[in-house]
Amino acid sequence: MPSKRNFLLRVLLCLTIIANIAPDGARASDHKIDWDEVQREALDLFIQYLKIDTTNPQGNEIRAAEFFAGVCKREGIEHQIFEPFPGRGSIWARLRGDGSKRPIILLNHTDVVPYDKEFWTVDAFGGAVKDGFIYGRGAMDMKSLGMAQFVTLLALKRAQVPLKRDVIFLATADEEAGGMNGAGWFVKNHGELIADAEFLFNEGGNNIVDPNGRVLSIGVGPSEKAPAWLRLTATGESGHGSTPRPNSSVNRLLRALNRLLDYTPSIRLTPVVEQSFRSVAPLLPPQQAAKYADVREAVKDPEFLRQLESDPFSRSIIRNTISITVLQGSNKINVIPPAAYAEIDTRLTPGEKLDRWIAELRGVIKDDSIKIEPILSFEANASPIDSELVKAVAAVSKQRYSETIITYPVLAGFTDSHYFRDLGVMSYGFNPFVAPPRELGGGYHGNDERIGKKAYVEGVRFFYEVVERLAR
Numbered sequence: 001m002p003s004k005r006n007f008l009l010r011v012l013l014c015l016t017i018i019a020n021i022a023p024d025g026a027r028a029s030d031h032k033i034d035w036d037e038v039q040r041e042a043l044d045l046f047i048q049y050l051k052i053d054t055t056n057p058q059g060n061e062i063r064a065a066e067f068f069a070g071v072c073k074r075e076g077i078e079h080q081i082f083e084p085f086p087g088r089g090s091i092w093a094r095l096r097g098d099g100s101k102r103p104i105i106l107l108n109h110t111d112v113v114p115y116d117k118e119f120w121t122v123d124a125f126g127g128a129v130k131d132g133f134i135y136g137r138g139a140m141d142m143k144s145l146g147m148a149q150f151v152t153l154l155a156l157k158r159a160q161v162p163l164k165r166d167v168i169f170l171a172t173a174d175e176e177a178g179g180m181n182g183a184g185w186f187v188k189n190h191g192e193l194i195a196d197a198e199f200l201f202n203e204g205g206n207n208i209v210d211p212n213g214r215v216l217s218i219g220v221g222p223s224e225k226a227p228a229w230l231r232l233t234a235t236g237e238s239g240h241g242s243t244p245r246p247n248s249s250v251n252r253l254l255r256a257l258n259r260l261l262d263y264t265p266s267i268r269l270t271p272v273v274e275q276s277f278r279s280v281a282p283l284l285p286p287q288q289a290a291k292y293a294d295v296r297e298a299v300k301d302p303e304f305l306r307q308l309e310s311d312p313f314s315r316s317i318i319r320n321t322i323s324i325t326v327l328q329g330s331n332k333i334n335v336i337p338p339a340a341y342a343e344i345d346t347r348l349t350p351g352e353k354l355d356r357w358i359a360e361l362r363g364v365i366k367d368d369s370i371k372i373e374p375i376l377s378f379e380a381n382a383s384p385i386d387s388e389l390v391k392a393v394a395a396v397s398k399q400r401y402s403e404t405i406i407t408y409p410v411l412a413g414f415t416d417s418h419y420f421r422d423l424g425v426m427s428y429g430f431n432p433f434v435a436p437p438r439e440l441g442g443g444y445h446g447n448d449e450r451i452g453k454k455a456y457v458e459g460v461r462f463f464y465e466v467v468e469r470l471a472r
Contacts, residue, residue, distance in 0.1 A: 032159040039457040042151045043134075045071070046456065047127035049143050050136030056111035061173035061182070062089030064110035068150060068171055077157055082190065088181045090172040092193055095156055097163030097471065102198035104389075104471055105168045105425065106153070107416060108146030109175030109182065112138040119447040133441060133450040140444045142203045144451050146171055148432060148463040149201070155464055156471070165471045168194060175416050178227075178376045183416035187423065197425045199389040199470065201463075204411040204429020208283065209436050215401035216283050220390050221429030223272045224411035225317065225347040226380035226418070228354055230361075232256060232342045233371040241334035249340040250329045256365040257324055257342055263364045265320040267305075269296050270351040272382040272410060273317055279407040316412040320357060321347045343375065350380040350410065378418050383426040392470040393430060400462065401434070432466070433459035 052063045065081045068091050072079040079093035090110075097103075115124045115137050122128040124137040136143070153169045172182035187194075204221040234253035237245045245251070274295055281292040291298035299305045299318070309315040326343035330336065348357060354377050361372060384390075385408050394406045409429075417427035433440060435455035443449030 033155055035461055038151065038155055039460060041154075042147060042460045043453070043457055045151065046134065046144065046147045047129070047136075049147055050127040050134070050138060051125050053125045054111050055114050055137070056174060056176045057114075058087060059111050059173055059181070060087045061110045062087050064171065065089035065091040065173075068093070068169075071150075071154070075154060075157060077153065080193075082186065084185050084189070085181055088173045090170070090182050090186055092186070092190070093153060093169040094193075095153060095163060095167045097165045097167070099164075099166075101164040101471075102196050103166035103168055103194070104467065105170055105194055105197050105200040105420065106149035106467070107170050107172070107183070107200055107202045107420070107427075108142055108149055109173070109179070109416065110143070110146065110171050111173055111176050111182075112141065112143070113176050113445050115449075116447070121448055124449075129453060132439070132453055134453055134456060135448060135450045137449055139449045139451045140441055141449070144433065144456055144459070145203055145431065145463075148456075148460045151460050152464045152467050156468065161468060161472065163471045165198075167467065167471055168197065170194070172416065179416040179419065183419045187419045191423065194420075194423075194425070197420075197423075199387070200417065200420050200425050200427040201389075201430050201467070202415050202417045202427060203431065204409075204415050204417065205431040206409050206429075207431060207434050208280075208407070209434060209440075211436050211438070213436050213439075215404045215434055217280065217405050217407040218393065218397040218401070218434070219407045219409045219429070219431070220385070220393050221409050221411050222275075222385055222390075223350045223382035224380055224414050224417065224429070225321075225349060226352070226378055227414050228346045228348050228357060228377045229375040230344050230346060230358070231371075231373045231375055232344065232365075233339060233373070234341075234367075235339050235369065237336070238338040239336045241336055245336055248336045249338060250336070252367060252370065253327075253329075253340040253342055256367055256370050259364050259366065260322055260324065260344070260361070263322070265322070265360070267299055267318050268320065268349045268352065269299070269318060270349050272350045272408075275385065276317065276408050276410045279405075282405055313412060316347070317349065317410050320349060320352060347412065347414075348380065350382055353379070380414075380418065381421050383421060383428055387426050389426065389428060389470055392466050396462070396465045396469055400465075430463075430466070431459075432462035434462065 054061050054064050069081055072093050077093050081091050083089045122135045128135040174182035205219040207218050208216040234249045236247050236249040277292045277295040281289040323345040325345050329340040397404050420427045433455045435452050439452045440455050441451035
């Protein structure tokens with residue numbers, strides 16, 4: 001018979017084990033987190049973050065990097081700031097796991113797009129909270145998600161969650177201008193700090209919630225269209241405006257641009273685009289679901305194609321697209337300039353090749369004297385949808401929203417994820433903010449940008465649950 005001392009030790013051991021078995025399959029670490037307090041702090045930190053003006057240009061993202069660094073220092077979190085160019089700061093922070101699994105990167109950008117004060121009803125950098133919404137430039141893109149990532153880092157650290165993976169927080173500059181002074185520079189110059197990372201979370205996912213709040217799908221974005229920003233230069237005889245030149249640089253450029261305006265690129269359904277349509281088919285009525293399940297065949301029907309392209313998003317991901325955005329000719333009304341320029345924002349479907357696309361545009365323009373130069377371009381690639389990260393999102397989503405499915409949207413825009421996919425890091429867009437459209441927010445790159453307060457604080461916990469599941 002065991003001694004009384006050994007018996008008591010065994011009882012204490014059993015009580016410890018029981019105490020660490022949480023109800024309904026929840027982990028013991030959940031009980032170390034006071035979510036009311038975490039969400040209050042998440043709201044306070046988010047408002048502070050929104051008050052930091054990181055408009056790009058000029059960026060001045062060093063202000064955001066120093067803001068995060070101050071919290072990291074207070075919390076004892078390993079971190080480094082990088083400032084490759086004056087004011088263009090990024091921050092890397094890391095929680096160490098036991099190394100039995102490869103690291104996760106939580107990627108976000110700290111810069112925001114410009115705004116026009118005349119069209120805002122609140123201070124764009126005031127962090128106003130009113131009518132259930134949090135206002136500020138970057139509220140949707142993407143300071144909310146960046147803060148959800150950072151609060152996840154804090155919660156994991158404070159709860160002392162036993163991690164199998166390192167969790168890396170990476171907040172970078174310059175994404176809104178292509179990321180070359182932020183994520184692109186970091187990958188090129190400090191790739192050792194993310195060496196062997198397996199997964200990356202970023203912006204780019206989208207969710208479908210009906211007006212009544214029923215969550216129909218959670219999106220995990222495995223790919224995105226690629227930018228092919230091009231400059232067109234036309235040259236011609238210059239002179240006085242009183243004597244027109246039919247083949248002036250401006251006239252040649254306008255003829256070329258008119259041909260582009262009249263041109264509709266052909267449909268290019270790459271496998272990742274087909275996958276995106278197929279994933280939403282279960283949400284549709286049977287006849288429409290069958291079309292989406294085999295969209296390659298369905299687009300041969302002119303009526304279906306017309307209906308599909310009545311949605312701007314669907315239209316944008318089944319074709320390469322062209323937007324004429326910048327024009328420059330003479331700087332004086334009575335001078336015919338020797339050269340005129342246009343910049344066009346074209347976006348390519350995943351798998352498209354830049355050289356082939358430029359050759360196609362030359363065939364449309366039909367003027368070999370016009371020079372076409374890439375300003376920014378890269379190839380789009382895709383991450384697999386059967387990965388452990390996608391499974392973690394699916395598992396947590398099912399616990400939260402029992403009727404939801406996982407979809408795989410292709411982002412019509414682009415993010416910094418391509419820098420990391422090129423290194424072999426499986427990278428995904430995931431948005432944890434889930435609410436009906438009227439409660440989610442709006443003003444993305446527009447006026448009165450805002451996010452729903454409830455959607456934000458609940459999204460912080462959703463994001464934590466996914467990362468915690470994947471990292472343990």
